[in-house]
Amino acid sequence: MTPETEKQLRKAWLKQKFGSWDYHEELLRLHDEYLTSLKRHWSDPELQKRHPGDYQGMISPVFFNLDRISKPGTIPRNSWKAGKETGWANTISYNFNRGMDYAGVNEYQELSGAERQRLNELVGQMLRIQENIRITVEDGWDDDDILDTDLTGPIDWPSNWMNELPAEVVAAALGPVSKSRPNVGAGEPCPAAGWWFTPAKADSRRYFRQGEVMPALGGDYGDTYWQWSPDQSAPRL
Known part of the structure; x- marks a missing residue:
């Protein structure tokens, strides 16, 4: 503030x-x-x-x-x-x-x-x-x-x-407050329902329910960590 x-x-x-x-x-x-x-x-x-x-x-x-x-x-x-x-x-x-x-x-x-x-x-x-x-x-x-x-x-x-x-x-x-969340590692439960993404994969933004286990995506990036997306709107068709 x-x-x-x-x-x-x-x-x-x-x-x-x-x-x-x-x-x-x-x-x-x-x-x-x-x-x-x-x-x-x-x-x-x-x-x-x-x-x-x-x-x-x-x-x-x-x-x-x-x-x-x-x-x-x-x-x-x-x-x-x-x-x-x-x-x-x-x-x-x-x-x-x-x-x-x-x-x-x-x-x-x-x-x-x-x-x-x-x-x-x-x-x-x-x-x-x-x-x-x-x-x-x-x-x-x-x-x-x-x-x-x-x-x-x-x-x-x-x-x-x-x-x-x-x-x-x-x-x-x-004013508008960013609803930031701590990063969540693969295998951990989702702490809040909403849209999350991971730098481990392009276009990875997806919706998780609270309590849903966050998946590992593998690849060359290393461990998968999911981040709360600043954009919480549903994707446009």
């Missing part, structure tokens, strides 16, 4: 991943973790008393809107399709620095530095996934941008990633 072919297949795999139900579920899982953490933080009655304005803002619009996002596992896999309505959580307004971008509401009120950093990291992951899905759905990747991890975020490539692609996608990228 050439480097260019591998690159094309990797791009196809990434588009398949970014448009998948599993990838969208990861976005919903991160969102649920983020929302649950904020609700736990704001469940403290003393915090609510100290910051009544922010608490009211968290009830609405923050929690009111974010509770409308689907929970992980609630969208059936067999009925889900990536699209502008379901392909990303487009009602979530994220911001790298402040979590949810709701003007006038400090949702991180009195959070520890470590917890603030953890939630901002969750937001960063969600932004990456959200953008990857959106650009894939809109077919908006330019050239090799989809391979740039500075744009997509880190990618966990499985060792058998190519096996996850549809066979027709791989076949189209690889």
Whole structure:
């Protein structure tokens, strides 16, 4: 496989991943973790008393809107399709620095530095996934941008990633593949049904069934070895 072919297949795999139900579920899982953490933080009655304005803002619009996002596992896999309505959580307004971008509401009120950093990291992951899905759905990747991890975020490539692609996608990228076979000596069974020939005799091309014993032709050439013919079409009459 050439480097260019591998690159094309990797791009196809990434588009398949970014448009998948599993990838969208990861976005919903991160969102649920983020929302649950904020609700736990704001469940403290003393915090609510100290910051009544922010608490009211968290009830609405923050929690009111974010509770409308689907929970992980609630969208059936067999009925889900990536699209502008379901392909990303487009009602979530994220911001790298402040979590949810709701003007006038400090949702991180009195959070520890470590917890603030953890939630901002969750937001960063969600932004990456959200953008990857959106650009894939809109077919908006330019050239090799989809391979740039500075744009997509880190990618966990499985060792058998190519096996996850549809066979027709791989076949189209690889183009015609020579179905070569090892040479088979006379007296050995034919390993695959098809047309074979031997340099031991001119015009020796013939069809063998799998398991059929390959014959020896003798002559001055020496031992007979049969080779898989590049031309697997039947002879014309």
